[in-house]
Amino acid sequence: MNVTTDVAVVGMSARFPGASDVGEYWTSLRTGRCSIRRFDAETLAASGVPVEERQRPDYVPAKGFLDDADRFEAGLFGFSAPEATVADPQHRLLLESAWAAFEDAGYDPSRAPAATGVFVGGGQSEHMIATLADAALRAQLGDLQLRILTDREFLAPWLSYRFGLTGPSVTVQTACSTSLTAVHLAARALLVGECDVALAGGVSVDTPAAVGYRYQEGGIFAADGRCRPFAEAAAGTVSGCGAGLVVLRRWEDAVADGDPIRAVIHASAMTNDGALRAAFSAPGVDGHSRAITEAWAAAGTVPARAQYLELHGTGTALGDQIEAEAAGNAIGSGNRCAVGSVKGNVGHLDAAAGVAGLIKVILMLEHRTLVPTAGVDRPMAAVEPNGPGPLRLVTETEQWPAPPDGHRLGGVSGLGIGGTDVHVVVGQADPVEAAPTARVPRAEVLPLSATGPAQLAATAERLAEALRRPGAPCVADVAYTLRTARAALPARAVVVASTPAEAVAALEQVAAGRAPALPGWASHYAAWVSGADVDWPATVGRRVNLPGTLLRGERFGWRSLGDVATMPTDRTPESGRPSEQVVLAMICEVLGLADGDDLDRSFFAAGGDSLGAVALAGRIGDRFGLDVDLDSFFDAESLHDLAARVARDDRAASDDLVDALLSEAETASRASA
Template sequence: MESPEESSALRRAMQTISAMRAELDSYRVGSPIAVVGASVRLPGGVHTVGDFMEALYGGQELISDPPEDRKPFLDQESLKSAPSRGGYLHGALEFDAEFFGIAAREARSMDPQHRILLEVIWEAFEDAGIQVTDRPHSTGVYVGITSADYRKSVNERPPAHWTTGNGHCFAAGRIAYTLNFMGPTMAIDTACSSSLVAVHSACRALIGRECDRAVAAGVNLILATQSTVEIHKTGALSPSGRCRPFDARANGFVRGEGCGALVLKRYVDAVADGDHILAVLEGSAINQDGQSAGFAAPNPAAQASLIELTLSRAGRKAADVALLEAHGTGTALGDPIELTAVADSLGNSKGNWPLLVGSVKANIGHPEAAGGILGLIKAIECLRRDRVPPQANFTTLNPRVDLVGTRIAIPTSPTDLPSDANAVAMVNAFGMSGTNACVVVGRPPAPLERILTDAPGFVVSAPDDAGLAAVAAAYSATLTAEPSNQERFASFAWTATFGRTRLRHARWVAAGTAREAVSALDALASGEPDTRVRTIGADAEVPWTAPRSSLRGNVPTYPWRRKRYVPEWMS
């Protein structure tokens, strides 16, 4: 007969086993991750996801010669021996240091990649309608970053902040420090797969309950000639300055820049919190090429195996995949290998729809460490719109690829996706280091949106009075441009009040209609007194109680007031 002590010990053991089983199950099928916010910074002055998709549907190629602000960083003599056209960001050296409380001297020492990450991640939270200050103790940060060009630009003894401004680890650490996030934080460098590996790592941390929400991001800037020259020596760059994935004319990739960020939560939590869910990450996986034809050469068997593993984790069949955002860089070696792996693992299945394959790199160049997450954002938006953009720079299939008898198609015009809930997307990202990543993306169920018709007013806030005026002007312009609609205004007011981080200088604008709001906002923007505008504390309660809604109003992101920061010797 068991003693009371033995019985108690047995119960504790059984409880431990049960908890371990539950934790193990959370790593298996049925642990989806919700994407609740997204933001981008892209070539051609593209700063919003909407503008990004508009450019893709229009087949635009956002490739150019290096902008004027890069000339101090680029050795013009060296560029004569390597292609310099690429997908370059506008204003990449500009930053709103004052918003983040960073002194000018320190900002000059910070890699512009670190600066862009701060702004784009802030915008991702604004897109999510989630306050940055909500649950900071359980927010994780995962950043894909490879380039270290800026640290090479110092010509003498580095200034005091140079180390913390340039090391890869500080790209993630700076975000956590500045925004007071205390969850797991790391920078990830697996070459071109870095940002998709960051997404995978964030998903695993959420599933393992290491954090309750996470931000995953990737960034890339070209701020030195040496890296371009070195890549050119491998034969990977297109001498014509055109990126043509899958095309018979493909002769290499074009370097690109960009930044993308996603705010992620466990799906069950996002539903419970009333978040606006953009997509569901149903499964992700990473693996390694191992020994292939060469250290930097892709391994088709590893790629096919990864696709199959990712499908298994998502509980999906190959026939479910309707869209693949491929790694597709436009190289003679990589594209045929990837399409062969895709044909073997996905294309030979008898699905109810064709498998549309594309690559965003034809439009923006190859943004290297940021490529995976930008491809993921494209795939998410295609699912949301049920429409795939045309594959830019594609006319004739690469003769080294045989797609006869498969269901694979490369769209040459905007093409509808099946609206069937079982139709999912996949995203590939392969690193030159041999590390590969893959994600399955599905649509979320239709949100149960609560319709708002009345609002007593809304909050406007900024870190200082000048910023307050800028925000008020931006809000006024948005409300003026929108059709006069009470539901639209109420949704705007809710998002401005509850879906924006309350900053130090805050005002309550008592307005029940868009017309009243515009008049009050114009007064606030010009510094004129108005009885409808009153000062409130950063933590003060507002005269409105409303539960969280998945409805998001068209509230513009914070209007950054950027200044140009470069090393002192350049200025």
């Protein structure tokens, strides 16, 4: 392999059906669990499915359901409650997934490397459609504000903005191959020097609701609510929701900086089937086979060198047959290669499907284990384990044996409706000599933080569980990682320990809501717990993979097409000027402020931004037939002052003032993020 073209995977995050993080995802894969959920009548009713719909004979109450897809740590990412309510669940989920991925890579998310590129994509969302179609909401907030908070084209820019990332920021859209295309583009951007770190992957939440679908004979969805990739009984797919991201670096940079390398991407390729396919939505044999061979050629070898291929595997008889033929042609007769598809476990995740397969292969490489494709009783002939062809479907958990050169290699395929095929060649992370860690146990300070007390207790329990496992990292490495790769959040605790057992005992006390004893209590321990910034004593250690900060924010719900308000009729503006109390109430509504909140702050200090200011001025103007002077948003020192100025001043705002307001507010918002 040519080292100069290798890209290291240094971090990743996974939120998939049945798995809230990477560890749970691996457990699900290793055990061959199907996480596609069937819903009972009560659950469907709670999700708003009409009784006449769920009682139809062709209604299938199944989905790759994602738990807590409507929860969001709004304050952590600088969103007010009204903004978070409007924001699409895909935006919210991707922001939290990026936080987890940075932590997994050993980077403090609040200080992520600036020269990071973002390459992500998402699926179509009912929330987005319903929000943009809601005339009343558009009148309240404005078309631009709604688009920015809901449209998938802004998925990448929101990540760049909230994490302060200055590399390329690209929202990718190639249908079902979106997230793997994003990885391909991210790797290329790293290799040509457009960024030094890259965040790549995808998200798909068509709706967070527990709903099923109507089966249509001849369609792509399964009649029984199960996805059975490459099975003799394959008869359709099942949709699912999820998000997955990987953090990438040039291999030599990752090694030089001591990053925890999880796997190596040796090469990738992207093609299109053109017109050489049965239909626009069908894959083509030649195009996909070419994507595989080009990727392996770019890696300096041939597809026959692969020990495993993660195939797209939708579970449709036609699609699986075409893909098996394409992969078999690339591998070549006389060779044997294990294959599988994660869709049997989680369903078809649309824009997030490819990265779900990539993370699966990375985990198999790390654990030297091949996992079964769920839902398959009898494999189709082309992938029969004991058949004569070049492919064999993995049906049981088994060891991934090392090849003669000791370097395990796998491939991941993504096929998009419209013909965009992607293939990524990924290999195990060979051991790299790391900086020595102190061998003599000594007391180490382990600072913990979270967004709230409940999250702090859960974070402590997750860390304790990790340190109970065989092969857990030494306390020095744990301390180093917690000090350098975690943000300082409001709820805090301190643990002092010299061995994993001592750390576990102290962490259990934190998980139970008690403060553990601290030998040699020092002022900086108390300062940390009280919320101050602390310069911890220097320690020798390296960044290691630890459970991340648990993010479990409020439920902000979602919008469905049934929520769409009818178009408001034209009405005559209210006569007379608004009172200060009326204006103040409108300001508080836009900012999501409740009774008792501090109103002695400026509009921007209270969480307002440029678009909110313009939208508020528009609402006041529409309601009272006035032109609101936007200078008031600059000059008012408090919300009371702003309300008074707006109530007594009706000068028209100029375009120059609008432009100045937008610029100033964006600067203020960045400073507070």
